[in-house]
Amino acid sequence: MPGFRGRVLFLATVYTHLASFHIPFMQLLQNKGYEVHVAASPDEGRKEEVEAIGVRCWDIPFSRSPYSLKNWRAFKELSRLFEVYRFDLIHVHTPVAAFLGRYLARAQGQGPVLYTAHGFHFYHGAPLKNWLLYYPLERLAAPLTDGLIVINDEDYQVARRMGFKPGKNLFYVPGVGVDLEKYTGPPGSGALRKELGISQEEIVITCIAEFSPVKNHAFLLKAWEKVASSITGVHLCLVGEGKLRKRLEHKVQTLGIPRVYFLGFRQDIPKVLQDTDIFVLVSCREGLPRAVMEAMAAGKPVVASNVRGNRDLIEHGRTGFLVELGDVEGLAGYLEMLARDESLRLSFGAAGREKIKDYSLEKALTEMEAIYSRYLLFK
Template sequence: MKKALMVASVASMIDLFNMNNIEILQKLGYEVHVACNFEEGSITSDQRIKDFKEELKQKKIRYFQLPIPRNIFKIKEIFTSRSLLSKLILENDYDLIHCHSPIGGVVARSAAKKFRKKGLKVIYTAHGFHFFEGAPIKNWLLFFPIEKYYSKYTDLLITINKEDYELSRKKFHSKHNKYVPGIGVDVNAISNQQFNRSNLLQELGLSEKDFIVTSVGQLSVRKNHQVVIKSLPLLDDKNIKYIICGLGELENELKKLAANLGVIEQVIFTGYRSDISRILAISDCFVFPSLQEGLPVSLMEAMATPLPVVCSNIRGNKDLITNEENGFLIDQSDENLYAKSMQKLLDNPNLRKKYKTNNLMDIKNYDVEKINNEMKKIYSTINNR
């Protein structure tokens, strides 16, 4: 039986973004293994990681712990992970490695170098390079040379947004480059879900009269939730409620900010939720102020719900949202623009309807079935490349 190894920095990357890929590989006759850091760094809860391990066992997927860090300056952990992965490749004689995330990609491609001479194929999916138009110069100085160097040891480089694809195609040395727009979303399941709306509203302390704005993402600097919190006092409407779904190191800081601005009763911190699609379905608007993205799944899920969108004018978001066609693309740091955009949606039901209709139409291009078919073609032909 052919063997494939899925590698990422953290377990949540496999759990949230690669189970479809694993299922495709299994259907193609591969025995699939997983290697990543199960012990720290994931953006989901500890209980979710525990449950995920059990699900892997049930699916007969062997998994291995690697101490891959999320910080590129933790050199010791990176070298330890590389050594452990090299041993794993030698012991299991893999035919294919599919790696993800910047550090996971470096560890995997470094470990796989000598094995490629024996026929091992390496696919690397970049879920959004750290260097992009408008990124800090330090990101270009540090991450660009690393990605360019390791592209030499990549049989297929997959990028998930158009900006990254054009850059990799022109600047990198990978044998082949492919644009695949993310992992896709199940448009039909999201847009036609059935559940008890009243129960969920009650659980979250909300009512039918509230105008519900929702964001999804780790409570981190990168996700930029504070700009939306700062916009709430400018709206001066206590019926506007802001749901933030996610865990992260900035939770206390964001709660303190909301309290200091007098809007703490309008902000609901849900923590990690497994029912994001339902929370989106009770919402009136999706706000996504992120500073950096590849091709955000949560934004695609919001489009499939469907919801009107207010989001930052950055790479990835621009692939999905056209300003004043299916949402607003605005400066990520301007709370005044966030307030004005949300007010326009609040005041104009016809505008909300227009954006919802357009989003449901546009997101069909990113349906999971289309993406899965593309990945099946890639896995089926990788040995011929």
């Protein structure tokens, strides 16, 4: 391993984001000889996963809400960190941390700043309040951004209109990548089906998403009621945690919605997907959802909402189906169609597995290495 070359800081609102998506990129920089630091809020956990790779962690009390007074304390603590350390590169993520990080980095003479937009909060169809808040903030922060990385076509076009120049300070990267080898192995042991008492002949539909308003589980459950009443041998597995989980569990119990399983946070997603027949994600917005990428890598057909990010991945009628938000009948119909047609599931799954090769972790690492090399001394 090369000797010490400098310091790099990864900055995000919560450690959960960094643990989920950015550990391979931290390790890439470590292998190049850079000392990697991380700054984020520990509120949602998973800090230990980041620390385990040997990075130095700084707890900064960011809040996801731009209106929270906690962000003023975060501003002061991040400022103090910048007084102690000068970083050769700062890679920022998530809107609140990214804005504060870019402002303070420029004000305190830090090195260049890269910003990965994991889906701008202003987008086609976004609420007006999003445009009134986040769009002006991004315009203000644009001169403080040495490089902007986007992960879907819609954001790429928006960034160009904001004045970023492709190949100069605007870069398109196909998401955070998916490790294809984890999802393309031999069939699993059926552990999830055994755990839930589901036979191999029955159909498992899986959604992997945080229980938050943007992931739109209420829409999915409305459609699921129709599917479950039409077909008896289907089961819906909901993987994830979040503030809405208890409310949704109560709804399922109160209304007697059948065959819905809340599986919580899982570290065996490849095995969960091996026991899955159909993957579904009906978010109100996405950047470029890795859960969909993982399902495609596992060879599963996908039913997804017709929103930015999902559109980049799903070819309607070839790798899955895209459904309009609020179209309960359409969503239920697509899920029923796939549940009843094994040959269609296999066809869509095979096409998805082929398409997702362009979104591999290996390719993402190669492209990010090239971007980092513009701002750091790579040899």
